[in-house]
Amino acid sequence: MSxxxxxxxxIETAQPEAVLAxxxxxxxxxxxxxxxxxxPDAREAAxxxxxxxxxxxxxxxxxxxxxxxxxxxxxxxxxxASEAVGIVQHLLRRARRVAKSKSMVAEExxxxxxxxxxxxxxxxxxxxxxxxxLEGRGPSHITAPALHLNRTRIRELLARAGHDATxxxxxxxxxxxxxxxxxxxEECDAAITGANAVIASSxxxxxxxxxGNVALGVSHPQLHIVVTGLEKVVxxxxxxxxxxxxxxxxxxxxxxxxxTHFVAxxxxxxxxxxxxxxxxxxxxxxxxxYRDLLRxxxxxxxMNACPVYRVAGGLSYGSVYMGPVGAVxxxxxxxxxxxxxxxxxxxxxxxCSEVCPVGIPxxxxxxxxxxxxxxxxxxxxxxxxxxxxxxxxxxRGRGRTAIAAGRWLWRAARLLRRPRPGDPRTLPPLGxxxxxxxLAPAGPAGEPPPPPPPLRRPEPLLVTFRERAATxxxxxxxxxxxEPGDRTVEAxxxxxxxxxxxxxxxxxxxxxxxxxxxxxxxxxxxxxxPYPADLEPFLGDGEALILTGAxxxxxxxxxxxRGIHGSERLTIVLRGAG
Amino acid sequence: xxRVALFVPCYVSLARPADAAAARTVLExxxxxxxxxxxxxxxxxxxxxxxxxxxxxxxxxxxxxVRGFDAxxxxxxxxxxxxxxxxxxxxxxxxxxGERASRVREFTAxxxxxxxxxxxxFRLRGVVAYHDSCHARRELGLTETVLGLLARVxxxxxxxxxxxxxxxxxxxxxxxxxxEVAAALASAKAADAAASGARVLVSxxxxxxxxVESAARGLGMELEGWTVAELLARxxx
Numbered sequence: 001m002s003x004x005x006x007x008x009x010x011i012e013t014a015q016p017e018a019v020l021a022x023x024x025x026x027x028x029x030x031x032x033x034x035x036x037x038x039x040p041d042a043r044e045a046a047x048x049x050x051x052x053x054x055x056x057x058x059x060x061x062x063x064x065x066x067x068x069x070x071x072x073x074x075x076x077x078x079x080x081a082s083e084a085v086g087i088v089q090h091l092l093r094r095a096r097r098v099a100k101s102k103s104m105v106a107e108e109x110x111x112x113x114x115x116x117x118x119x120x121x122x123x124x125x126x127x128x129x130x131x132x133x134l135e136g137r138g139p140s141h142i143t144a145p146a147l148h149l150n151r152t153r154i155r156e157l158l159a160r161a162g163h164d165a166t167x168x169x170x171x172x173x174x175x176x177x178x179x180x181x182x183x184x185x186e187e188c189d190a191a192i193t194g195a196n197a198v199i200a201s202s203x204x205x206x207x208x209x210x211x212g213n214v215a216l217g218v219s220h221p222q223l224h225i226v227v228t229g230l231e232k233v234v235x236x237x238x239x240x241x242x243x244x245x246x247x248x249x250x251x252x253x254x255x256x257x258x259x260t261h262f263v264a265x266x267x268x269x270x271x272x273x274x275x276x277x278x279x280x281x282x283x284x285x286x287x288x289x290y291r292d293l294l295r296x297x298x299x300x301x302x303m304n305a306c307p308v309y310r311v312a313g314g315l316s317y318g319s320v321y322m323g324p325v326g327a328v329x330x331x332x333x334x335x336x337x338x339x340x341x342x343x344x345x346x347x348x349x350x351x352c353s354e355v356c357p358v359g360i361p362x363x364x365x366x367x368x369x370x371x372x373x374x375x376x377x378x379x380x381x382x383x384x385x386x387x388x389x390x391x392x393x394x395x396r397g398r399g400r401t402a403i404a405a406g407r408w409l410w411r412a413a414r415l416l417r418r419p420r421p422g423d424p425r426t427l428p429p430l431g432x433x434x435x436x437x438x439l440a441p442a443g444p445a446g447e448p449p450p451p452p453p454p455l456r457r458p459e460p461l462l463v464t465f466r467e468r469a470a471t472x473x474x475x476x477x478x479x480x481x482x483e484p485g486d487r488t489v490e491a492x493x494x495x496x497x498x499x500x501x502x503x504x505x506x507x508x509x510x511x512x513x514x515x516x517x518x519x520x521x522x523x524x525x526x527x528x529x530p531y532p533a534d535l536e537p538f539l540g541d542g543e544a545l546i547l548t549g550a551x552x553x554x555x556x557x558x559x560x561x562r563g564i565h566g567s568e569r570l571t572i573v574l575r576g577a578g
Numbered sequence: 579x580x581r582v583a584l585f586v587p588c589y590v591s592l593a594r595p596a597d598a599a600a601a602r603t604v605l606e607x608x609x610x611x612x613x614x615x616x617x618x619x620x621x622x623x624x625x626x627x628x629x630x631x632x633x634x635x636x637x638x639x640x641x642x643x644v645r646g647f648d649a650x651x652x653x654x655x656x657x658x659x660x661x662x663x664x665x666x667x668x669x670x671x672x673x674x675x676g677e678r679a680s681r682v683r684e685f686t687a688x689x690x691x692x693x694x695x696x697x698x699x700f701r702l703r704g705v706v707a708y709h710d711s712c713h714a715r716r717e718l719g720l721t722e723t724v725l726g727l728l729a730r731v732x733x734x735x736x737x738x739x740x741x742x743x744x745x746x747x748x749x750x751x752x753x754x755x756x757x758e759v760a761a762a763l764a765s766a767k768a769a770d771a772a773a774s775g776a777r778v779l780v781s782x783x784x785x786x787x788x789x790v791e792s793a794a795r796g797l798g799m800e801l802e803g804w805t806v807a808e809l810l811a812r813x814x815x
Contacts, residue, residue: 003756004755004756004758007756007758007759008758011758011759011762012758017762017766021766025741307744307745307747307763308756308759308763311759311762311763311766312758312759312762343628344752344755344756345756345759346749346752347712347745347747347748347749347752347753347760347763348626348712348749348750348752349712349716349744349745349749350712350713350716350717351712351716351743351744351745353716354716367625367626367628369628370626370627370628371628371630372628373628374627374628374629374630375628375630379627379628383627384629387624387627387629387632388632390623390624390632390636391624391629391631391632391633391635391636394588394617394618394619394635394636394639395632395635395636395638395639396639397617397639398617399588399616399617399618399619399639400591400616400617402588403588403591403592403616403617406592407592410592410593419796420757422757422758422761423757423758423761423796424761424765424793424796424797425757425760425761425764425789425792425793425795425796426792426795426796427792428593428788428791428792428795430592430593430594431593431594431595431596432594432596432597432808434778434802434804434808436702436703436704436812438704438777438778438802439702439703439704439705439706439734439777439778440704440705440777441704441705441735441775441776441777442772442775442776442777442800443775444775445735445737445774445775445776446737446740446773446774446775447740447773448737448738448740449738449739449740449741449742449743
C-alpha cells in the first residue's frame with residue numbers, strides 16, 4: 001500500500017484530525033513555552049552536543065567500551081536488525097517472562113514479535129505501548145504511542161483483554177494497566193529498556209520516562225538489557241544534559257520527565273547488557289547529505305508540528321518511524337524502496353526543521369530523498385514523462401504556449417470536475433473577479449495567534465524552584481512532619497527551571513523510592529542551580545536520578561494521571577531558605 | 579532609477595495574469611524601469627518533485643533570462659525562495675547563477691525596502707485577514723515585513739489567523755498527489771480564515787490563496803484571495 005492509500009483510508013475511517021488537531025496545536029505552543037524556560041542557547045547547545053556525537057561515532061564507541069569494561073557492563077554491537085534480535089534472544093535464553101519498556105529501536109528491529117515467536121512472554125510495560133500492543137496496529141507517535149486512540153476505544157481494548165474496565169476515566173484506565181505491569185515486574189526474569197543517551201566518558205546510560213516502569217526495569221535483580229541505536233552515544237555528561245534540556249520540552253512540553261535515570265554499575269547479582277544497533281546507521285553517517293539526521297533525539301517535535309501528520313495521523317506512514325523524521329529515516333533504514341514515497345508525504349512547509357531542537361534540516365533532506373527516489377525511478381513513470389514534457393516547454397522558451405494550454409485545461413477541468421467525497425476543493429475561475437465590496441467584514445475579529453513566549457525573566461532561584469515544583473504537584477515546604485511509609489532522602493542538588501531534585505548513589509535506590517507512600521527529599525537551598533546543565537558537577541560517578549514531579553502518565557488523551565509506579569506524593573523540604 | 583525584471587511566476591500567468599500587471603503598477607510608481615518577464619518558471623515544481631534534471635533545464639532558462647537587471651522581483655514567496663536559494667543548489671559551480679540569485683527579491687520585500695517606498699501612499703477601506711505563506715515565513719523570514727507594509731495602507735484593518743504558522747496544504751504537486759491530505763489542510767485553513775471574520779485573505783503567494791479558495795468554494799464559504807500586489811495596486815492613490 002502507498003502512503004496515499006493509507007492516508008486516504010485513515011482520513012475516511014478514523015478522522016485522525018478530530019483527535020489530533022486540538023492536542024497537537026496545544027502541544028506545539030506549550031513546547032515553545034517550555035523551551036523558553038530553558039537557557040536561551042539550549043537548542044544550540046543540544047545541536048552542538050549531538051553534532052559532536054555524529055562527528056565521531058567510532059571514537060566515542062571505543063571510549064565507551066572501555067568505560068563499560070570498568071563498570072562491568074557488557075557491550076554488544078549488531079550490524080543488522082536480525083543480528084540484534086539474535087543477540088537479545090541469546091541473552092534471554094534462560095528467560096521466560098520479559099518486561100519491556102518503550103524503545104523505538106526495539107520497534108525498528110521487531111523485537112517484541114521475534115521474542116514472542118520464540119515463546120517468550122513479553123509485556124509492554126509503558127501504558128501507551130501496552131494499549132497499542134492490544135490494538136495490534138503499532139504506535140502512531142514516537143513519544144505518545146496511543147495518541148490516535150480516544151478513551152472510549154482504549155476502554156474497549158482493555159475490556160476485550162479481560163480488564164475490569166467499567167468506565168473510561170483516564171485515571172482508572174491508566175491504573176488498571178499499571179497494576180498489571182506491577183504484578184508482572186514481580187515475577188519476570190529480565191527487563192529490556194531503550195536509552196536516550198549513553199555517555200562515552202563515564203559509561204552511564206541515560207533514560208527518561210514518566211511512569212516508573214523504566215525505574216523497575218533498570219533495577220531488575222537479574223538481567224537488564226538496553227537496546228538502542230548506535231548514534232545515541234554522547235561524549236560526556238555535559239552533552240547528555242544539553243540533550244535533556246530540550247528533549248522533554250520538545251516532546252511533551254514538560255521541563256523534564258518525572259524520572260531521568262543515569263544508570264551506572266550493575267546491581268549486585270545483576271547483569272547489564274547494552275546492545276547497539278547499527279542497521280543502516282553507519283551508511284547514513286557516511287553520507288554527508290543525511291549525516292545530520294543521526295542527531296535526532298526522538299522527541300517527536302517534528303510530528304507534533306507537521307500539518308500532514310495532524311490530518312493523516314501517524315499510522316498512515318506505515319512505518320515504526322512516522323512524521324517528518326519518519327519520512328526521512330524510513331527510506332534510509334530500509335533501502336528496498338518500500339518507503340520511497342514517504343518523502344513525498346510533505347508540503348515542504350519547513351515547520352519540522354523550524355521546531356527541531358537539534359537543528360536537523362528535515363525538509364531539505366526530504367527534497368534530497370525525492371531526488372533519490374526520482375533517480376531510482378521509484379516515482380510513477382507517467383509523472384517522469386510529464387516532467388520531461390514540462391521541461392521541454394519551459395526550458396526552451398515555449399512557456400507562454402504551455403501556459404495558454406494550461407488555461408484551456410483549467411477551464412475544461414472547471415466544467416468537468418465534480419467534487420468528490422473527502423475532497424471538497426473546486427477550482428476557482430481564472431482571472432480576478434474582486435471588488436472592494438468584499439473588504440467589508442463578515443464578522444468581528446477572531447482570536448489572534450499567541451505571541452511568541454517571552455524569555456523568562458530571571459527570578460530568584462528559590463522562587464522559581466518552588467513555583468516549578470509546585471506546578472508539577474510536588475509539595476515544597478521548609479519543615480515537615482514524618483509519616484510512616486516515608487522514604488526520606490538527601491538531594492545532591494536541585495534545579496530551579498524544572499523544579500527537579502537530583503538524587504545520587506544510595507539516595508537513587510529506585511525500587512526503594514517507588515515502594516514509598518511518600519518520597520521526602522531534603523534540599524539545601526544553596527544547592528539549587530538554575531538549569532539542568534548546571535547539574536554536571538553534582539552528578540557523581542555512580543547512580544543518579546533526577547526526579548521532576550511525581551510518577552505520571554499522559555498516555556490517554558494527553559490527560560495527566562499522577563502516581564503510576566511510585567507515589568503521587570513528593571515532598572521537597574528546602575533547608576536554609578531563610 | 580533601477581532597472582528591474584518583474585519575473586511573473588508561471589502559475590500567476592496561468593491563473594491570474596492581472597496580478598502581474600498590479601505588481602508592475604506598484605513598481606512603476608516607485609520609479610523603476612520595469613521589464614516584465616512572463617512565460618518562465620523558476621524550476622520549483624520539478625525541483626520539489628525530485629526531478630532535478632528537468633528542474634535544471636527550466637531554471638537555466640530562467641537564469642539566462644534575468645540577465646542585466648539591478649533586481650529580479652518575483653511576486654511570490656515560494657518562487658522567490660526557489661530562485662534566491664535553490665538556483666545555487668542546482669548550479670553549485672556557476673558564479674553567474676549565484677550572482678543572479680543574489681539579485682532576487684520577493685515583491686513585498688522589494689517594495690518595503692525601496693528607497694522611494696515612503697513616497698507612496700496607500701489607502702483602502704476595509705478588513706482583510708493575512709495568510710503567511712510558509713516560504714515567505716520560513717525560507718525568507720518576511721512575516722514582519724509583509725505585515726509592516728500592509729499596516730501602511732490607510733483604512734485597512736489586517737487580522738491575523740489563529741493558526742498562522744500552519745501550512746495551507748498547497749505544496750505544488752503535493753496538492754494533486756495527496757488530494758485527501760491537501761484538502762483537509764486547505765479546509766482547516768479556510769475555517770481559520772472564516773473565524774477571522776474577514777472575507778478577503780491576503781498573501782504574498784497566489785498559490786496558497788487559490789488552494790484555500792478552492793476549499794472555501796467547495797465548502798460554500800465566502801472567501802476571496804488577494805495577493806499583496808493586487809491589494810497595493812488597488813490602494814495606490
